[in-house]
Amino acid sequence: MNRYGIVYLSRANRSFDRAWxxxxxxxLQDTAxxxxxxxxxxxxxxxxxxxxxxxxxxxxxKHVKDSDVKPIASVLSxxxxxxxxxxxxxxxxxxxxxxxxxxxxxxxxxxxxxAVGDREELAARLADPEEAIELLDxxxxxxxxxxxxxxxxxxxxSASLSEIRQATGSSQSVLRTLRQRGVLTFFKKAxxxxxxxxxxxxxxSEIPTPKQxxxxxxxxxxxATEKAEKGTLLEFLLFGVTGSGxxxxxxxxxxxxxSRGKTVLILVPEIALTPQMMQRLVTRFGHRAAILHSRxxxxxxxxxxxxxxxxxxxxxxxxxxxxxxxxxxxxxIVVDEEQESSYKSETMLRYYACDVARMRAILNGAVLxxxxxxxxxxxxxxxETGKSTLLRMPHRITHQGLPNVxxxxxxxxxxxxxxxxxxxxxxxxLQEMLDRREQAILLLNRRGYxxxxxxxxxxxxxRCSRCDIPLATHRNPFRSNRLxxxxxxxxxxxxxxxxxxxxxxxxxxxxAAGAGTQQVEDALSAxxxxxxxxxxxxxxxxxxxxxxxxxxxxxRREADILVGTQMIAKGHxxxxxxxxxxxxxxxxxxxxEFRSSEQAFQLMTQAAGxxxxxLKKGRxxxxxxxxxxxxxxxxxxxxxxxFYREEIVFRKRMGYLPFGHxxxxxxxxxxxxxxxxxxxxxxxxxxALIRRYGGSFVSTEVSEPAPAPIAKIRHRYRFxxxxxxxxxxxxxxxxxxxxxxxxRSDNVSFTIDIDSWSSL
Ligand code: ADP
Ligand code: ZN
Ligand code: ZN
Numbered sequence: 001m002n003r004y005g006i007v008y009l010s011r012a013n014r015s016f017d018r019a020w021x022x023x024x025x026x027x028l029q030d031t032a033x034x035x036x037x038x039x040x041x042x043x044x045x046x047x048x049x050x051x052x053x054x055x056x057x058x059x060x061x062k063h064v065k066d067s068d069v070k071p072i073a074s075v076l077s078x079x080x081x082x083x084x085x086x087x088x089x090x091x092x093x094x095x096x097x098x099x100x101x102x103x104x105x106x107x108x109x110x111x112x113x114x115a116v117g118d119r120e121e122l123a124a125r126l127a128d129p130e131e132a133i134e135l136l137d138x139x140x141x142x143x144x145x146x147x148x149x150x151x152x153x154x155x156x157x158s159a160s161l162s163e164i165r166q167a168t169g170s171s172q173s174v175l176r177t178l179r180q181r182g183v184l185t186f187f188k189k190a191x192x193x194x195x196x197x198x199x200x201x202x203x204x205s206e207i208p209t210p211k212q213x214x215x216x217x218x219x220x221x222x223x224a225t226e227k228a229e230k231g232t233l234l235e236f237l238l239f240g241v242t243g244s245g246x247x248x249x250x251x252x253x254x255x256x257x258x259s260r261g262k263t264v265l266i267l268v269p270e271i272a273l274t275p276q277m278m279q280r281l282v283t284r285f286g287h288r289a290a291i292l293h294s295r296x297x298x299x300x301x302x303x304x305x306x307x308x309x310x311x312x313x314x315x316x317x318x319x320x321x322x323x324x325x326x327x328x329x330x331x332x333i334v335v336d337e338e339q340e341s342s343y344k345s346e347t348m349l350r351y352y353a354c355d356v357a358r359m360r361a362i363l364n365g366a367v368l369x370x371x372x373x374x375x376x377x378x379x380x381x382x383x384e385t386g387k388s389t390l391l392r393m394p395h396r397i398t399h400q401g402l403p404n405v406x407x408x409x410x411x412x413x414x415x416x417x418x419x420x421x422x423x424x425x426x427x428x429x430l431q432e433m434l435d436r437r438e439q440a441i442l443l444l445n446r447r448g449y450x451x452x453x454x455x456x457x458x459x460x461x462x463r464c465s466r467c468d469i470p471l472a473t474h475r476n477p478f479r480s481n482r483l484x485x486x487x488x489x490x491x492x493x494x495x496x497x498x499x500x501x502x503x504x505x506x507x508x509x510x511x512a513a514g515a516g517t518q519q520v521e522d523a524l525s526a527x528x529x530x531x532x533x534x535x536x537x538x539x540x541x542x543x544x545x546x547x548x549x550x551x552x553x554x555x556r557r558e559a560d561i562l563v564g565t566q567m568i569a570k571g572h573x574x575x576x577x578x579x580x581x582x583x584x585x586x587x588x589x590x591x592x593e594f595r596s597s598e599q600a601f602q603l604m605t606q607a608a609g610x611x612x613x614x615l616k617k618g619r620x621x622x623x624x625x626x627x628x629x630x631x632x633x634x635x636x637x638x639x640x641x642x643f644y645r646e647e648i649v650f651r652k653r654m655g656y657l658p659f660g661h662x663x664x665x666x667x668x669x670x671x672x673x674x675x676x677x678x679x680x681x682x683x684x685x686x687x688a689l690i691r692r693y694g695g696s697f698v699s700t701e702v703s704e705p706a707p708a709p710i711a712k713i714r715h716r717y718r719f720x721x722x723x724x725x726x727x728x729x730x731x732x733x734x735x736x737x738x739x740x741x742x743x744r745s746d747n748v749s750f751t752i753d754i755d756s757w758s759s760l
Contacts, residue, residue, distance in 0.1 A: 002056035005032055005072060007040055008090075008101040010050035010114075014740055017100035021064060023071040024056070032056075032072055035080030035087070037114065039073045048073035050114075052105050054087050081113055081309070083326045085363055092359050096728075098736050098752040099349050107349040108324035111163040112298035113305050123298075124175060124184045125158035126150065132183060139715040142670065144749065145170035146178055147714060153184070160298040161186070167348065207284070210252065214245050217391040221253045221367060224389075225260070225331060230365040233358060237338075237383050238371040240393030241402075241638070242609045246371045247277055249393075250334045251284055253369065254315060258288070262331025262366075264315040267353060269340035271319055275548070276573075277336075278317070285315055292318030292325060320345060323353040323360070330364040333357050338370040338379055339602055344757045352755070373609075374602040374640055377647050378658040403611050403618040405604075405636040409627045410584075414456040421515055421523050426581055426621050433579045434531055434560060438616065440579040442524075442563045443607050444517055444537075445587045451514035452590025453487055453498055457507035459625040461590060464489035464496065468654055471496060472592030472709070473512075483512050490592035490760065491662070492722060493706035513625070514587040520563050528561075536564035566599075569606035578618045580611040585624035585632050592709065593758070594656045597631050601643050604635035655726060657755060662724040663735045664756050666708065669748040672717035678748040679705035679719035685738035686723060700725045700734065710760045728754070 006019045022040050024032045032038060034055055039048035053072070060066060082105060090104035097104070106114065126132045132150050141147050148168040152159065159167070161175060168174075178184040210218060217238060224234045240246045254264040266281075268274045271293035281289050290304050290313040307313045309326045316325040320343055335343070335357055343353040354370070361368040370379055370388070382388035396402075408423045418424065433440050451473050453462040462471045471487035486495045501508045515523075517537045524533055536550045547567065554562045557576060562568055582588065588600035604622060611618030624632050634643035652659050665682055669675035683705050690697045701724045708718040725731040735752055 001029060002058055004057050004060065004069065005038075005053045006055040006057060007038060007051040007053050007072075008105075009040075009042065010037075010052065010102040010106060012100060012102055013744065014100055017094075017102065019054075019061075020051070021057075021060060021069055023069045025071045028072060028075055031075040031078075033080045034084065035082040036075050037077040037081055038075050041070050041073055050076070052082055052087075052102065054082075054101075081109060083309070083328065085328070085360070086324065086326065088363060089324070089356065089359060093349065093351055093356075096355070096732060096754065097349055097351050098732075098739060098754075103349055106166060107321070107351070110298075110301050110305055111166040112160065112302040114162075114166065122186055122188060123158050123160045124153065124164060124179070124186050126153045127182055127185045129154060135183065136714055143174065144716075145174045146183075149174060149178060150183065156294060158187075163298065208248060210248065211245060211395075211397065213240070213393040213395065214249050214252075217249050217393065218252055218256075220389065220391060221249075221332075221369060222256055224367045225253075225257055225262075228331075228365045228367050231362060232365070233362050233368065233387070235358070235361070235368040235382065235388040236370065236391050237375055237379055237388050238369055238391045238393065239373075239375055239380075239640075240371070240391075241373050241396060242606075243396040243398065244373075244393035245397050246336070246393065247280065250336065250369065250371065251280065253332055253367075254334070255284075257331035257367075258285075258314055260331060262314075262329050263327040264332045264334070265322070265325060265327055265330060265357075265360075266315070266317045266334040267323055267336065267343070267357065268317065268319060269337045269342045270547075271317075274336075281315075281317055288313065289315045289317060290325075292316060292322040294319070320353045323356045330360060330366040332367050332369065333361050334369045334371065336371045338372045339374055339376045339598070341599075341757045344755075346753070346756070346758065350751070350753045350756070374605050377598050377644060377651060380644050381648060381658045402638055403608060403620050405608050405620045405622060405638075407627045407632060407636055408621055408623045410586075410623050410625045411456060411459055414625075419456075421520060421583055422527065423621075423623050426623060427527065429579055429581075429619060429621065430528065430531075430561070434528060436578070438578040439554070439557065439559075439574060439576045440561045440581070441568060441574075441577055441607070441610050442520060442561060443569055443580065443582045443603060444520060444563070444565055444584070445514070445591060451484070451512045452586060452592075453483065453510055454513045454586050454590070454625050455502035455505060455507050456509065456511050456625060458502060458505040459586075459627075459629075460502050460504040461586060461626065462487055462496070462498065462510075464492065464494055466494055467491040467594070468650070469592065469594050469596065470590035472590050483510060488592075488709050490709050491594060492703050493709075493720070513584055513590070515583070517563055517565065520583065524561060524563065531561055532559045534559040534562045536562065536568050566603050566606070569603055569610060574610070576616075577611055578616050579621070580607045580618070581621040581623065582607050583623055585622050585629070586626055589626070589629065589631060594651075594654070595757070597643075597647055597650075600631050601635045601640070601647075604632070605638055605640075608635070608638060655724070660724055660726045661728045661731050661755055662722060663731055664720055664722055664753045665735060665739065665750070666718060666720045666753070667748050667750050668716045668718050670716055671747060672712075672719075674745065674747050675717045675719045676705060678742070678745065678750065679721055681742055682738055682750075683721050685741055686721070686734065689734055689738055696730055697725070697734065699727075700730070708760065 004021050005024050036053045038051050038053050040051050041048050086108050090101045093104040152167055228234050238246050257264050345351050383390035408425050413423045452470050464471055467489055471489055473484050473487055486497055488495055517535050521533055521535050534554055582604055589596055608620045611620050630646045667675045667678040686702050703722040705719050705721050708720045723735050
């Protein structure tokens, strides 16, 4: 019989985030188990608060007297809801993500599961999303919590009240106030069946016999599954062009692992964008597979989770947060499209699902397979340093070749006096495509509003003198084409004045390149009034029209041209698309992030893969002022490895990932002085620590507090400090320590993001 239990509070700030010992009263002996969610009396609080019971013990910490130990008030979960592994992961995450154990566990476990006790499933949605956006933009809301609730619902359409409360940290009364103001409506959520659109017997297709490359990959993975053991990492990079049969390899490897009595976790970037893969999974595995996606109702999510927890579902597929699915005895983890930014969480707990997948692979002795046609440079590097094994699949299954890619030199267009978004070759190609009643896809930067300064005569692009990345601005998204006076570096915050003329060729009219999707849509309808247009980006999809609906509309050929950001470039097969174009490679290259080359390469190759998927031959065009840029050249030839060789040298020289890490500490407040002051205090703490511990921080770099590239969002001012170091360990210890020694202020909210994917 264990007399005591160690608990971690569900909601506590970092100074209270430690092991607290409680007595286990006799009547709770059977139910208070490691992994239980419990309520404990704490401090002067009137009501017991939620906590996670992580461990049972018979001994007390030295300084604690038995008479001081209070009993656990109650056990809230009928059986343990947190697995032993999740507890370990929580500690691991705390080392990497500046969070508390409670926050980590709250992120891993769906609110529906945590909301034990109150099983009422009330949900909320915005009464009118358009009005809500206006309300936000007007800046009349002064409560951060109200703003967060609205932002959450703009993103997810609807969510249960418990989910909203958890995700935003707001109370029931915030939600009630918003309802009284007519912003929210409450409703009871109906629970549709989980596998809604993917029926099980629609396509009982034949399972193909693996081709040679596939078999070789499968053999390596199978050998690894046999020798895998806890504590070591066996990682593969399945590097195969689109259509080379990677998914088939995942599915076969999964079957193999299941037949050995182990479980399988498959991560995909976004369920909505991978309907074909879902269909194949359901066909292959039926009810042995559970799909975790954001549109599950709380009830269904709760039930699915319980089925996984009790071991009745051995294979789980899902997006980012599914990496925490409580599968036991994992034998295989697959991360499909490992280069996708959606694996990085940019809210609350800023974890990176690929890191978590690695931790889980080690803890379980599971084999990890990362798959991609255009891997991250940092991932490919692992295969060169022995941390991962490269499996190549360079051929498409069908002998359909890759389309030719034409590079259009926009400097020539400019010299001819064409300053529009469309080059003459592209305009002609679009007209021909329309005449033939085929379809086209036009691609823009994933953030269709960043601008980069470029010389239209020679293609020179303005770069940060310190960081050697193109400078970008994000001000004034869709409006004028006027040149900004200064450009800011997204990495080091250095402000650089825009020169009067091109430093290379002396040309006197530099340009701000970069149009938004909206602007492209307008220009297109002016050019081709008869064409039917569809637009897909963050803005078009946050209202009523979902990604899937837009894609399906296009698939039904109810539109001729689809304009969008990178989300239209992947996954879907549109057999009638015979033209795809990247409007401005310069804009892709000038997003102001050190990953821009990598992401530009990915997007251009994906664009190339989108055209001519059917029987008709396809064309691909890349418009650019820098036709000789190595990224443009290699992407046009779909030559990843040449691209990689050049990019890795740059990364090494500059100390960027995988050779170095960056922490971004962001301070936000309605009061700009407060935000700046907090950033300064943090900065001073960091400097003081570096002075005190000198030796270990010789390579650390700290930038002075500065306004973030987007200095103000929805009336909140944003100041930040960037810290970088070759060692992740050193870096996180330093910034976490500095942050922990700061006094909290109610007026300033603050986050730390390590190796962030978007430095805005
Ligand atoms: P990827 O995931 O690399 O894009 P897929 O696994 O989706 O590739 O395969 C592309 C297409 O080829 C799919 O339609 C798939 O059913 C088919 N396919 C895959 N492997 C084989 C095979 N060994 N024999 C025949 N067809 C195959
Ligand atoms: Zn020039
Ligand atoms: Zn810089």
